[in-house]
Amino acid sequence: MDECIINAKNGDHLAFALLFKENYPFLIKYLMKVTMNPDLAEELAQETMARCVQKIHLFNGKSKFSSWLISIATNIYIDQCRKQKREKDLHVLEQVGRKLKWQFESRNEDWNDALTALGKINEEIRVPIILKHYYGYSYEEIGDIMKISSGTVKSRVHNGILAVRRELNLDEETESHQSRRTTK
Amino acid sequence: MKKQRVISLDEQQNKKDLKVIHELQQGLEKVDAFSVYAPDLQWFEQMVLVEQQRIKKRFVKDLSTFIFVAVFILSGIMISLYHMPTLFIGLQIAATIFIGVYTVVRYVKKVNYE
Numbered sequence: 001m002d003e004c005i006i007n008a009k010n011g012d013h014l015a016f017a018l019l020f021k022e023n024y025p026f027l028i029k030y031l032m033k034v035t036m037n038p039d040l041a042e043e044l045a046q047e048t049m050a051r052c053v054q055k056i057h058l059f060n061g062k063s064k065f066s067s068w069l070i071s072i073a074t075n076i077y078i079d080q081c082r083k084q085k086r087e088k089d090l091h092v093l094e095q096v097g098r099k100l101k102w103q104f105e106s107r108n109e110d111w112n113d114a115l116t117a118l119g120k121i122n123e124e125i126r127v128p129i130i131l132k133h134y135y136g137y138s139y140e141e142i143g144d145i146m147k148i149s150s151g152t153v154k155s156r157v158h159n160g161i162l163a164v165r166r167e168l169n170l171d172e173e174t175e176s177h178q179s180r181r182t183t184k
Numbered sequence: 185m186k187k188q189r190v191i192s193l194d195e196q197q198n199k200k201d202l203k204v205i206h207e208l209q210q211g212l213e214k215v216d217a218f219s220v221y222a223p224d225l226q227w228f229e230q231m232v233l234v235e236q237q238r239i240k241k242r243f244v245k246d247l248s249t250f251i252f253v254a255v256f257i258l259s260g261i262m263i264s265l266y267h268m269p270t271l272f273i274g275l276q277i278a279a280t281i282f283i284g285v286y287t288v289v290r291y292v293k294k295v296n297y298e
Binding site for chain 1: 239
């Protein structure tokens with residue numbers, strides 16, 4: 001195990017600070033992709049680091065420290081979304097993607113329609129899609145991160161891709177393309 | 185013939201999936217290209233210290249609550265043992281019977297349910 005992690009486990013606050021500083025950009029960018037809200041990403045990153053200080057004794061070094069961090073962050077985010085749905089506080093959930101889109105526009109970056117489609121699907125489906133197809137985690141690893149079976153992850157990723165496809169009208173496009181071909 | 189049609193449909197679906205995945209990856213790469221402001225080392229140190237102090241405070245609070253409740257229960261038991269031994273023995277017997285009955289009832293319910 002990394003010396004920094006061992007020192008952090010022994011309560012060394014400087015070791016913790018070094019670990020957090022090193023992993024902060026990775027964590028915040030992951031949370032930005034998952035939440036599609038830069039403000040919420042910052043808030044969750046702070047909460048994740050606080051939880052990490054509490055639970056560092058549970059880190060066994062089998063996975064990377066960054067993977068452990070995103071596992072904590074993912075569970076905090078999903079719990080928060082569930083709580084908001086329970087309390088019917090849908091205001092925050094409806095804002096998914098809007099702030100990120102605004103940031104794209106303010107930087108003169110082209111917004112990607114696939115991101116809009118991704119923002120429209122449920123977070124419990126969005127997260128495994130990002131982990132699988134962007135970060136390259138296996139279904140088993142995603143299952144460990146989200147505390148669900150790998151079969152559930154597989155079906156969520158599959159259904160999620162289908163939902164994004166539908167949202168992007170890719171199916172209709174192909175169908176209309178084919179029908180145009182046949183009428184010709 | 186049928187088999188060929190199934191295969192071509194599957195291929196078509198896979199192509200569409202790959203297109204979607206590629207578009208998603210492109211969009212997410214742009215998010216990764218954002219420059220992120222990372223606070224300095226002192227900020228992280230301060231944050232860790234505050235969190236460690238909070239954990240320590242909560243531990244002391246939990247421990248003192250535990251000790252207070254334990255002392256309260258134990259003193260109640262000691263008082264009843266010295267001043268009202270019959271009540272003490274009665275309570276011990278009642279508690280033992282209750283645990284036994286409760287366990288049996290739960291087991292029977294579980295077996296019937298299965």
